[in-house]
Amino acid sequence: MVLPLPMIGLERAPRGIVMGDFTVKSKIWVCCLLAWIFFLCGCSMISDNVFSSKPSAPLDRQIDNWVDTTGNWLVWDVNDPKNELVTWSRGEDAIQIKFSAGAELNSFSQRAHTLSVKVIQLSNVSGLNSLIQTPDGIAQVLSQPVEMIPDGLSSSLYTLAPTNVVTYSLAREENAKYIAVVTGFAELIKTQTVRIIPISVSVQEQAPIDQKWTISDYATLGVFMEKESQPEAVRPSNIKLDVRLGEEAITQFSASAS
Numbered sequence: 001m002v003l004p005l006p007m008i009g010l011e012r013a014p015r016g017i018v019m020g021d022f023t024v025k026s027k028i029w030v031c032c033l034l035a036w037i038f039f040l041c042g043c044s045m046i047s048d049n050v051f052s053s054k055p056s057a058p059l060d061r062q063i064d065n066w067v068d069t070t071g072n073w074l075v076w077d078v079n080d081p082k083n084e085l086v087t088w089s090r091g092e093d094a095i096q097i098k099f100s101a102g103a104e105l106n107s108f109s110q111r112a113h114t115l116s117v118k119v120i121q122l123s124n125v126s127g128l129n130s131l132i133q134t135p136d137g138i139a140q141v142l143s144q145p146v147e148m149i150p151d152g153l154s155s156s157l158y159t160l161a162p163t164n165v166v167t168y169s170l171a172r173e174e175n176a177k178y179i180a181v182v183t184g185f186a187e188l189i190k191t192q193t194v195r196i197i198p199i200s201v202s203v204q205e206q207a208p209i210d211q212k213w214t215i216s217d218y219a220t221l222g223v224f225m226e227k228e229s230q231p232e233a234v235r236p237s238n239i240k241l242d243v244r245l246g247e248e249a250i251t252q253f254s255a256s257a258s
């Protein structure tokens with residue numbers, strides 16, 4: 001008769017202890033798995049450009065308005081030191097002009113007539129101001145090419161008929177600091193037929209850019225990431241003009257800058 005050998009050191013652990021340990025470990029693994037899934041889902045919802053160091057889009061531009069009665073921009077300070085920082089570069093479609101002609105446009109001899117309108121961009125306005133003091137000088141500005149106008153950079157000539165409503169877009173020329181609208185009414189009186197405005201300077205706050213991402217930034221999805229501040233953008237404003245033309249004069253002249 002063979003007696004069974006004693007099972008030294010191989011006693012089986014109680015069933016409850018084994019199952020409890022397995023349950024704890026399973027919960028830990030499930031929590032880790034869920035945390036990893038949530039992390040991946042969070043990363044997938046982040047825009048691709050979040051991980052780049054490119055500058056953010058500029059903030060909304062401030063709108064300024066021209067006050068025709070005073071001949072000044074409402075907000076822009078012509079003496080602001082920041083004006084010296086601007087580069088007067090060319091800007092495509094930076095000037096927009098809307099002309100609205102009345103039914104009695106340029107009336108004389110009891111009839112409405114077409115009207116010539118010239119839009120001139122200038123680097124300096126003193127020479128033009130000297131010319132438009134007399135009707136002959138205004139007629140000279142209307143008839144001569146831009147090369148004959150002191151400090152003129154470009155000019156565009158339009159012919160409007162009664163009830164016309166038209167809009168034109170122009171490039172702002174390099175070094176253009178003024179816009180003049182000169183109209184050829186039957187009586188060439190400066191206050192009724194000419195408007196000149198300076199192109200204002202826009203000082204625009206720039207959104208900060210993100211620093212280069214580190215491992216900790218990826219782990220926290222960039223929540224604690226620092227941003228690098230950017231200098232303000234100083235540039236010539238984009239100009240929109242609204243010009244209403246009546247029987248014998250410019251009846252309304254408004255402008256906005258952005």
